[in-house]
Structure formats: C-alpha cells, structure tokens
Amino acid sequence: MQEKGTISIHTENIFPIIKKFLYSDNEIFLRELVSNAVDATQKIKRLATLGQYTGELGDTTVEVSFDKDKKTITISDRGLGMTAEEIKKYINQIAFSGATEFVEKFKDAKDANEIIGKFGLGFYSAFMVAHTVEINSLSYQEGAEAAKWTCDGSTSFEISEGSRTERGTDIILHINEESEEFLDKWKLQGILDKYCKFLPVTIKFGTKTESVEDGEDEEGKKKWKSIEVDNIINTTSPIWTKSPNDLKDEDYLAFYKELYPMSEDPLFWIHLNVDYPFNLTGVLYFPKVKNDFDFQKNKIKLYSRQVFITDEVKDIVPEFLMLLHGVIDSPDIPLNVSRSFLQADGNVKKINNYITKKVADKLAELYKKDRKVYEEKWNDIGLFVKYGMISEEKFAEKGKDFVLLKNTKGEFYTLPEYKEKVKAIQTDKNEQTIYLYATDVNKQDAFIQSANKKDYDVLVMDSPIDSHFIQHLEGKEEKTQLKRVDADVVEKLIQKDDAYANLLSEEQSTKVKEIFEKAIDNKSYSVEVEGLNPEELPVTVTMDEFMRRMKDMAATGGGM
Ligand code: ADP
Ligand code: MG
Helix, strand or coil: CEEEEECCCCCCCHHHHHHHHHHHHCCHHHHHHHHHHHHHHHHHHHHHHCCCCCCCCCCCCEEEEEECCCCEEEEEECCCCCCHHHHHHHHHHHHHHHHHHHHHHHCCCCCHHHCCCCCCCHHHHHHHCEEEEEEEEECCCCCCCCEEEEECCCCEEEEEECCCCCCEEEEEEEECHHHHHHCCHHHHHHHHHHHHCCCCCCEEEEEEEEEEEEEECCCCCEEEEEEEEEEECCCCCCHHHCCHHHCCHHHHHHHHHHHCCCCCCCCEEEEEEECCCCCEEEEEEECCCCCHHHCCCCEEEEEECCEEEECCCCCCCCHHHHHCEEEEECCCCCCCCCHHHHHHCHHHHHHHHHHHHHHHHHHHHHHHHCHHHHHHHHHHHHHHHHHHHHHCHHHHHHHCCCCEEEECCCCEEEHHHHHHHHHCCCECCCCCEEEEEECCCCCCHHHHHHHHHCCCCEEECCCCCHHHHHHHHHHHCCCEEEEECCECHHHHHCCCCHHHCCCCCHHHHHHHHHHHHHHHCCCCEEEEECCCCCCCCCEEEEECHHHHHHHHHHHHCCCC
C-alpha cells in the first residue's frame, strides 16, 4: 500500500503564515502532542471499560524521547491508535481544518500576541518546530494494519504501510534548524514540567539517577548507591481532582509546596468544585503577605482538563483575587479565542461571580467558626477583604459581615459592633457618628492618648489600602464620617467634661492661640488651647480632615 495525496486546505502557503505567528510560543507543540497522546490513552481505557476493547491494556505510559544525532523528538503512546483511513480523516481533515481556520481569521492580524497561545492548533503545532512529521500507528481494532504517514511541511502527504506491532501511536518530529534548542534534555524537561505536570496519564521522559540505601558498612553506617529510575513528569491525580472529603490539611499544604516551593505556608484555602452551569474545579490559597506591596499577582495557574494553559488569569478571576495562589481547571473556559472574546464570554463572567462568592463564603465561615483564629489572621486577611470590598460591589455586600476594624488597643470589631460601641459619645450635633483613626500610632500617639482620655476610641488604619477603605466606609456606612485623630474636629466633637475646664482665662487662651498661629503661619492648621490641666495636651495643632486628605493625596500621587 502506498498512497500520495494532498491535504485539502485552501491556503497553499499556510505553513509560513502560521510559523510566523506562533514562533515566540512554539514550545506549546509538546503540550499539544502529549495531550493528544493522553487523549488517545484515555479513549482506549474508556473503550475497555465499556467492553468494546477486550485485549490487554498493558503499560499505558506515554513516553517522550529525543535523539540529538538524528534530530528527532518522539512522543509514543499506547492509546487507541489510528488506521490509515483514520489518519486521513483526523489528521488531514480535522487537524488541518483548525489550521485553515486560524489562517483565515488571522491572515491580516497585526498583533500576534493577541493570538499566540490562545489558539489551540493541536496536532498542527508540530510544524512549528519540525520540517517533517511522521506518524506510526496501529489501531486497537481487530485486524487493523499499521500505518505510516509522513508530511514534509508542504500541503502534500504520504501514507504507506507501517511497522508498528503494538497498539498505539508514535509521533516523530524531525526538528528543523531554527528549533534545535529543543533537542536538549533540560529544555524538554522544563517544558514538560510546565505543561504536563498534572496530566492524568503517566508521562515518562528518559531516566534519572536516584540515591537509595544499600545496607550498612562495617561500622554500621548506612551505605548509599545510585540507581537509574524512570523519570516520571507528572502526578496523575492532583488534589483538585479529588473530593475535599478525602483530603487532609497536609495534602493541601503539600500541594502548595509543590506549586510554590519557596513560599511560606498559606493561611487557608478553598476547594472549588462546580459542575453546573459550567465545569470548574480548583484549589485557591490565601498566601501569607508580609506587607501590601509584597503580594505577588499572577500566581494562579489555569488548567483545562489537567493540561496547563496559562498563568495569565486576569480575565477569569476578579482583579482583587489575583492575589490568591493556586489552580483553576475548567474545560469550559474557551482557550482557543482571543482575549476580547474571553472578556465577553458568558461563562467567564459566571466563573468570576462564582469564585467571588466562594471566597466570600469561606471568609464568612472562618469568621463564624472561630473568631479568635480569624482575628489572629486578620493582618493577612484584611488586605484581601478590604481590597475586595472596595473593588467589587457583590463582595462588599458580603464583606460587611466579616470585615473587622481594629483599634489602637488591639481589639477587633465588626462594623455593627463598632457603631454600637462608639455611637453614644462620638456622635456630633449633626447626628454624624465620627470614627477616629490613626495612620501612624507612634507619630500620632499624643493625639491618641488625648482622645482616649475623653473615652473616644481610635482605629488603626495604617496600611496603604486603608485610605481607600476609609472612603469606602464613608460611602457605605450611614451617618458616619471618619476623621484622623489629629483632625480639628476631635476637639470640637463632644461637650467637654467640667473637670477638664480650661484653667486659663479666655483672654489668655486667645493670646496663646495667636502666638501659635503666628509661629506656624499656615492657614490649613488650626490651634486649640485646652488649658493647663496636667492630664491634657495644653495646646493641640490640628489640620482639617479634608485639607489633610488633599495634602496626602498630592504627596502620594493619589494612587495606592
Ligand atoms: P484535537 O486534539 O483538539 O481533536 P488535534 O489537532 O490535536 O485536535 O488532533 C486531531 C485529531 O487527531 C484528534 O482528535 C485525534 O482523533 C487524532 N489524533 C491526534 N493524535 C493522536 C494520537 N496520538 N492517537 C490517536 N489519535 C490521535
Ligand atoms: Mg489535540
């Protein structure tokens, strides 16, 4: 049997066009070919379960190998294989139709970055690194004959009898000159680690040396020897594919370490699992953050059926949750399309809402379950909660129940609790309840002390996100204003106790005030003379809250 043919595509020079677009991301060829091998393996297992294949399954490990001298990379599977007819159908027609579509869509596209890596070119991506691709396959079907297909990167192909005697498929890539970097152990290992680490079928890439115990020497010391073992790339059942009921804390922590070897243990995690109205599984971790500027975005990895796709999850995960770490796996996220389509996609929006809700529910649960523990973690959690409430209306609605305010005494209050606590004495003539806060408990210590003497409470709002959170609270909490503890309003707030009456005459007070004002010579400050009670600050210099915020904003450029 020997047959020559032409691949039925309309664009004759399809190869150079695709190569040009995909060049910078050509490593995905390996992901595509290994996932095809995995698909073929899953299919034969399925057929066996259904009783449609009754032969031996045997060892179904997928093997990746390379030969530096022959300049080949081979991907071998023991999947269901293909007959010559099937190769013509699936490779010539189906695989290449994806490529045709690609060219038609993006022939005139200017910005290749929009497309690269978003378009699943499947089998076709082999031609990004190979000048010739060979398929050697033997189908599982009774009486099937081995088939060999060769294509040299033009649109013509050749099919002849193959030599394979075991069920399955070898894809042999004859690597082109520009792609010889891929004929390297570490290069291939790196790509496999990145894309194939959690594929559901065992993937082997050569062997590796391992040290094992080898009895004891005469002095009773352990002896070691080196042995060659299979170099297995993947964990076939990563934790996100399991049921939360079957997992212990250690499992989640170990998986975290596997994903981010250098990181501290996370604070807690959320196991995502939904199958309606879309499919999504995953585990999201709350990392420990040392300070607001230390958080690392883009740590969430996106998978589709256990194949790594990207760690650019910007459009799928709400902005404020970009601080989380972990894995999301969804076959429903369209990956073969451009970014603008992704943003408009209905599923993506639903996934976004689902994750937001899950995170809010988890926080509410933690808060309810053990408030002490929750308070202890607040320094780390607070950032997410505040950021979330500011940026996401839906989250703000839920966050009201578990956001905490911390005062200078280290006590924590929910929003309703806090209102209740300060309402009685911190409400002014206009029925506005004034929340006092300090942005720097050391620098503002004198003011804090003074406020505390009057039984006012002072909140700690000392992180960069707090200035935004303060505005958020003023917008949301009814009849509430927040004033920094050194703002002029504090002095005017509440009727002063007689015991603290001014010991100076009015005339004396005015004189002292004038002296200070002259010395400061700046209209944005105001001077209050309290008197000479030894427990009081005799004179306080304050700034109008509004003026101060303006000034702070100018100083920080208004951003976070
Ligand atoms: P997709 O995987 O999205 O279907 P591909 O271009 O990757 O698209 O592959 C096209 C088709 O070729 C597959 O659907 C499958 O039928 C067939 N195929 C590719 N690789 C193999 C393989 N290793 N074993 C069996 N069939 C394969
Ligand atoms: Mg494929």
